[in-house]
Amino acid sequence: MTLLDRLNQDMKQAMKNKDKETLSVIRMVKASIQNESIKLGKDTLSEDEDLTILSREVKQRKDSLQEFKNAGREDLVEKTENELDILAQYLPKQLSDEELTSIIQETIKEVNATSMKDMGKVMGSVMPKVKGQADGTKIKQIVEQKLR
Structure with missing residues (x-):
């Protein structure tokens, strides 16, 4: 199952569960994938390209998380940590x-x-x-x- 298939499946489930936060994160990732495929002029991206986009999304959130912590914005820290947890489900197993x-x-x-x-x-x-x-x-x- 490709990343896009998994995202679509999980998006439907998030809609059924009325899980707005998960839905929002999945939509952002799907939009990034779509933008990248348009930029590259491809209908579908390779697994490697999908992984690159997913890693970029995680990195952006980690950078934001650090900025929010430095600024003392606990509300945004919690939201960003939750987004990272959701994105982690789609990444390959992390190396020790x-x-x-x-x-x-x-x-x-x-x-x-x-x-x-x-x-x-x-x-x-x-x-x-x-x-x-x-x-x-x-x-x-x-x-x-x-x-x-």
Whole structure:
């Protein structure tokens, strides 16, 4: 079942359950997918492209969440956390810190990285391997730690 099929199915269920928040999040994700397919001139997007859009939506909300926390807006913090919980249902299983560290160490060996100057090479090689399965910020922190 494609992401779009799942979103449509869950959207119908949210309508039946009168779950406005879930419905709103699903509609936003569907709109993003639709906009991207129009931009690329395709009828349907690949799973990889869907995952990219979903990851972008999650990242936007995480950034907003941090801003809301800094501004002391607890009402918006709670709403954004709920949206993140809803989006998490559509993401692939997240990698544990140990799995992520293992992948990063293998990649460092593959690209023969020795210093912080090689960070771009490592990040460029790691990101496609873990797409949607780990947060970019966490990946960056582990890579920096391993290259020091």
